[in-house]
Amino acid sequence: MQLTNEEQEMLSGKHGNAAKKSMEILAALGEIFGAKRFVPVTSVQVSGVSYDNLGDAGLEFLEELAKDGKVRVYTTLNPAGMDLENWQALGISKEFAEKQIKVIQAFAKMGIQTTCTCTPYLIGNRPKKGENIAWGESSAVTFANSVLGAKTNREGGPSALAAAITGKTPEYGLHLEENRQASVLVEVNAELNDDTDFGALGYVLGKKIGNKITLLKGIKKATEDQLKSLSAALPSWGGASVFHIEGITPNKTTTPNEKVTITQEELNNAKKEMNDDGEEVDFVLIGCPHCSIDELKRVSDLLNGKKVKKEMWIAMARPMKKLAEEKGYIQKIEASGAKIACDTCHAVAPLKGRFKCVATTSAKGVFYGRGKNGFKMKLMTLENCVKEATK
Ligand code: F3S
Secondary structure, X not given: OEOOHHXXXXXXXXXXXXXXXXXXXXXXXXXXXXXXXXXXXXXXXXXXXXXXXXHHHHHHHHHHHOOOOOOOOEEEEOOEOOOOOOOHHHOOOHHHHHHHHHHHHHHHHOOOOOOEOOOHHHOOOOOOOOOEOEEOOHHHHHHHHHHHOOEOOEOOHHHHHHHHHHOEEEOOHHHOHHHHOOOEEEEEEOOOOOHHHHHHHHHXXXXXXXXXXXXXXXXXXXXXXXXXXXXXXXXXXXXXXXXXXXXXXXXXXXXXXXXXXXXXXXXXXXXXXXXXXXXXXXXXEEOXXXXXXXXXXXXXXXXXXXXXXXXXXXEEOHHHHHHHHHOOHHHHHHHOOOEEEEOEOOOOOOOOOOOOEEEEOOHHHHHHHHHHXXXXXXXXXXXXXXXXXXX
16 A cells, blocks of 8 residues: 555554554555545544443553543544443443443543444534545445445544544545446336335345345335435345435446336335244334434424334434434423433343343344344334334
8 A cells, every 4th residue: 555654654653652553553454454544534434332342352442542542533432332321211221321431431531432323413413425434334334335326445443543632544445436337227016115114125125136236216206214214224134335316315326137016015024023922022122223303203292292112212322312302303202201312222232131122113123123132023113113212
């Protein structure tokens, strides 16, 4: 790789130990993937924040970097293993909380915004079309690439953090236009009415086409929440970290020769396959990815005047909670007995064994609920999730 003077200085240790370590990680990645140079990044999203995933070895790595490491660009964090302020209410142990707080302190020491969310683009970390960024978290990566038109590979925790500390990333993969072109044209012959349908579409695409990049035709309209749902489901179920929808997403792509069709039957089957039999729902989860303000309005309207009879979490970024409080949504949600879960999510909180069967609006939530915690899962519309929680 060709290095600038500054990049060479970082590698030699002139800018401190954290910058040296970071540059070593990035240069190794660049060599492996055949990058010719580094490009500057404008924003970073760091995944690997939950102590449940990091363990003591991860915490030590972060504390070592935090000794002299400072981020050079705007950097936010993925969900942590607990609500950082309200962890007792969500049943988190004191031992876990102490470790999780140390993790957050190490990130804060490096100058990272400690807003822990998988939807940083809803709370101010919203890159513009064409910008190179270094994001972790598959749903956020896919949303940034496909819906915002920014350019990022799917970074792991250490490489995203290294990009934040150096302000650079090796130019390979989805940073290059030629690797962002669609290779399969997908005719969507199915009705897409709500967020859950878009999640089911991501499931079908991932299973049927794998990680090839698709150009979708036949989708007349899609809200940002629906695109958020598709962006989450697609990579979870094996799909690519970028997609194109004719007339909706901002990137240009060549039209591929390979052609497939998605039918209504395939979409219906996908929803059936994401519904496990055999257990009564004992946990209802909304906010995977973390809720937008529109979703919070819908949830609060549906819960208004009702009482939940099962554990129900509504997950969101903390700044989103503040906004929803100003609009009176949080008060209605809390009056129903549903719990607000900021900073965290069911996939990274230590929930194994606490619940048996989870209802959610999220196809990605189904994937991680099964895979990480062994829950039985049920994919439902928001209306049905609220019915399930209140019946
Ligand atoms: Fe976000 Fe967790 Fe879902 S990180 S996308 S709420 S699995």
